Amino acid sequence: MYLVISNISLMNNTIPCIIIDDDQSAIDILQQFISEFPRLRLERTYTRSVSALNDIIMLKQSHIIFTDIDMPNLSGINLAENLKNESHNIIFITSYPQYAIDAFKVRAKHYLLKPFDLSEFAKVINDVLKECYGSHNFEGDNEDVFYFRKSSDKSTILTVQKNDIIYIQGSNNHIHLYTSTENHSVYMTIKEMEEKLRYKTSFFRVHKSYIINSAFVKKIEGNKISLGKYEVLMAARYKAAFIKFIEDRFLLSGRT
Numbered sequence: 001m002y003l004v005i006s007n008i009s010l011m012n013n014t015i016p017c018i019i020i021d022d023d024q025s026a027i028d029i030l031q032q033f034i035s036e037f038p039r040l041r042l043e044r045t046y047t048r049s050v051s052a053l054n055d056i057i058m059l060k061q062s063h064i065i066f067t068d069i070d071m072p073n074l075s076g077i078n079l080a081e082n083l084k085n086e087s088h089n090i091i092f093i094t095s096y097p098q099y100a101i102d103a104f105k106v107r108a109k110h111y112l113l114k115p116f117d118l119s120e121f122a123k124v125i126n127d128v129l130k131e132c133y134g135s136h137n138f139e140g141d142n143e144d145v146f147y148f149r150k151s152s153d154k155s156t157i158l159t160v161q162k163n164d165i166i167y168i169q170g171s172n173n174h175i176h177l178y179t180s181t182e183n184h185s186v187y188m189t190i191k192e193m194e195e196k197l198r199y200k201t202s203f204f205r206v207h208k209s210y211i212i213n214s215a216f217v218k219k220i221e222g223n224k225i226s227l228g229k230y231e232v233l234m235a236a237r238y239k240a241a242f243i244k245f246i247e248d249r250f251l252l253s254g255r256t
Contacts, residue, residue, distance in 0.1 A: 014041040014198075015133060020052045020067040020079070021045075021093065026114065030066055030093070033121045036241065038198035039129060040064070049074040053082055062087040064128065069094040080108060089132050091124060119240035126244055146177075146196075148186050160184060162200060166227050168193055168211040178230060204242045206234040214245065 017040050019030050027045050034042045043063070046052035049071045056065070065088050069076035080090050084107065095114040109132065110124045144163065150156040160177055169176045170190025177184040194211060197203040202214045210232045212225060219226040223234045234242065 015039055015064055015129075016041050016043040016061060017064045017066065018043060018052065018056065019045040020049055020065065020071070020076070022047050022049075022068065022071045026068065026093065030121075033118055036118065036122075036238070037125060038194060039133075040125070049076065049079050053079050056083060056088065057086070059086075059088075062089065064088070064125075065090045066093055067091075070096060089128060091128065117240075118237065119244075122240040122244055126241070148184065151185050151187070158184065162197075163202075163213070163215070165203075165213055166216045166230055167213060167232055169232075170209045170211075180229070204238075204245065206238045206242055207232065208235060208238075214242075217246075220246070 017034055019027050019034075019042065021027050021030070024047060027047070031042055031045065034040045044052075044055070046055075049067070050073050052067075053074060056063070065083075067076040067079060067090060069092055076092055076094070080092075083090070089109045090107075091110045091112060092108050093112050093114060097113055109128050112120065112124055145159050145161055147157055147159055150158050160179065160182070164179045166178050166180065168190065169178070170193070173187060173189060175186050175188055175190055175193050177186065190205075190209065190211065194205050197211065203211055204214055205211050206225065212227060212232060216227045217225060218228050220234075223236075223239075225232050225234055
C-alpha cells in the first residue's frame with residue numbers, strides 16, 4: 001500500500017523521495033525530517049516493499065529511497081538488489097547494525113541506525129546531496145531581486161536585493177524583510193518565502209518565525225544568533241542543518 005504525497009509535475013525542481021517501512025511511526029518521523037529540507041520532496045510512502053518495488057521499477061526520474069531492511073516478503077537488501085541497475089540513491093534505515101556490511105554490498109549511499117535524530121539525519125542527507133546532487137543543475141530562481149507592492153499604496157512597486165536581506169520574520173500571514181536600512185512588510189507566509197529562497201544557499205530557516213541570511217551572522221551564542229543590529233533565536237528543530245553549514249566552514253589548521 002502506498003500514499004501519494006505530491007504531484008511531480010508541480011514541483012520538478014526538487015529531489016523526489018520515497019519511504020519504505022512496515023512501521024508507520026518510522027515513516028511519520030522520516031516524513032517530518034524530510035520536510036525540513038527544501039531540496040527534498042516526499043513523493044510516496046509504502047508499508048509493503050513488494051508494492052514499492054513494482055512502482056519504483058517504472059520510475060524514470062532518480063529518487064532518494066529511504067528503506068527499512070528487515071521487512072516481510074521482500075527485505076530492503078533484496079529490494080536494493082532488484083534496483084541495482086537503476087539510478088536511484090538508497091539510504092537504509094534499520095534497527096540492526098549487523099546489516100551495515102550487507103547494505104554497502106548493494107551500493108547503498110548511506111545508512112541510518114534507528115533511533116536517530118534530526119542532526120544525524122541532516123549529516124547523512126547532506127553527504128548524499130553533496131555526493132549525488134552537488135553538480136546537478138536545478139532549474140531555479142536566478143533573479144537577484146524581489147518585487148512587491150507597497151502595502152499602503154498598491155500602485156507602487158518596490159524592490160529589494162535578495163543579498164541585502166539580513167533576516168525575514170514571519171507574523172501571521174505577513175513577512176517582514178529586514179535590511180540594514182529598511183523593513184518591508186509583504187502579505188505572504190514565511191513558508192511561502194522559504195520556498196522562494198530554496199535556491200539561495202545562504203538563507204536558512206532557524207526558527208518557525210525567522211529566516212536568516214548567513215552572510216550577516218556576526219556571532220552565535222547558544223541559541224542566539226547575532227546579525228549585527230539584529231538578534232534572532234534559533235529553535236532546536238531547525239538547528240542541525242544550519243550548524244552543519246557553519247561547522248563545514250570552520251577555520252581549522254591541517255597540522256596534526
